[in-house]
Amino acid sequence: MAGYLKLVCASFQRQGFHTAGSRCKNRVLDCGAAPGAWSQVAVQKVNAAGTDPSSPIGFVLGVDLLHIFPLEGATFLCPADVTDPRTSQRILEVLPGGRADVILSDMAPNATGFRDLDHDRLISLCLTLLSMTPDILQPRGTFLCKTWAGSQSHRLQRRLTEEFQNVRIIKPEASRKESSEVYFLATQYQGRKGAVKQ
Numbered sequence: 001m002a003g004y005l006k007l008v009c010a011s012f013q014r015q016g017f018h019t020a021g022s023r024c025k026n027r028v029l030d031c032g033a034a035p036g037a038w039s040q041v042a043v044q045k046v047n048a049a050g051t052d053p054s055s056p057i058g059f060v061l062g063v064d065l066l067h068i069f070p071l072e073g074a075t076f077l078c079p080a081d082v083t084d085p086r087t088s089q090r091i092l093e094v095l096p097g098g099r100a101d102v103i104l105s106d107m108a109p110n111a112t113g114f115r116d117l118d119h120d121r122l123i124s125l126c127l128t129l130l131s132m133t134p135d136i137l138q139p140r141g142t143f144l145c146k147t148w149a150g151s152q153s154h155r156l157q158r159r160l161t162e163e164f165q166n167v168r169i170i171k172p173e174a175s176r177k178e179s180s181e182v183y184f185l186a187t188q189y190q191g192r193k194g195a196v197k198q
Contacts, residue, residue, distance in 0.1 A: 026058030029091065029100040029136065030074075031082045031129060032107030032146075033062030039074045042104070049073030059096050063087065082107070083128045091136065099138045105129055105145035119150035119180075126156050126184075133163065134191060141189040149180040160186040 028042040039062040043049055046058025049072045060074040068076045075094060080087045092098045107129070109121040126145045133143065143164065147153060160167045165188035171181070 026056055027095055027097070027100045027138070028058070028060045028102045028104065029095065030060060030062040031103065031105040032064055033076065034064040034066035034068045034078070036062065036068050036071050036074070036076075038062075038104055038106055039068075039071055039076075042102075043071065043073035061091065061094055061100070063091065082132075083125070088132055088135070095136070098136075100136050100141065101138050102142045103129070103133065103137055103144070105143075108146065115148075115180075116150065119148045120152055122147055123150075123152040123156050127159060130156070130159055130163070133189065137189050139189060139191070143184075143186040143189065145184050147182060147184060149182050153182075156184060160184055163192050164189050 026046045026048075028039075028046060028048075030039045030042060033039050039060050042060045043058075046060065047055045048058045048060045050057045062068055062071075062074055062076045062078070063080050063082045064076070064078045065081055066078060068078050070076070077087065077090060077094070080090070082088070082091075105126065107122075107125050109118060109125060111118050112121075126147055129145065130143070133141075137143065143160070145156075147156060157167060157169075164186035166186065168185045170183045170185055
């Protein structure tokens with residue numbers, strides 16, 4: 001868990017994710033939020049609990065199928081399936097201005113024990129979340145998602161490079177060498193190239 005928290009903190013810091021200044025990125029959507037560790041870090045980073053009176057107060061929204069214990073400064077939708085259109089609509093209603101500046105995803109399907117199948121299902125989850133970004137993610141926003149390296153990773157990476165200026169693959173230091181777990185960090189959201197803007 002410490003490795004994940006370091007990854008989230010590092011990604012925030014690299015993107016200038018802080019609570020001071022006029023370009024504050026202060027609305028975070030945390031998908032697959034249970035048990036709440038990423039949300040806790042996000043609350044601290046955007047001053048969502050208002051503990052720093054000299055900084056703007058941010059907003060953190062966590063979504064998960066599992067129960068999440070209350071956390072000061074965070075709002076949780078649970079149990080809720082982020083891939084359900086009704087949940088998507090609720091997210092838009094709860095987020096201030098109907099937009100997030102950062103989307104974090106630690107979602108994962110229930111493991112079947114079949115590595116290729118689990119990989120395909122996780123990539124599908126990530127792609128489904130990515131398909132929601134035009135409605136939810138603020139221009140120049142950030143998207144951080146967990147996946148398992150495998151044959152379909154290129155599909156997700158290709159989609160990310162179509163919609164973001166910068167895409168990096170990150171492996172947490174705490175992750176075992178033999179683990180296939182990696183994260184895609186995509187920054188500067190610009191929408192899908194060639195898409196017709198409404």
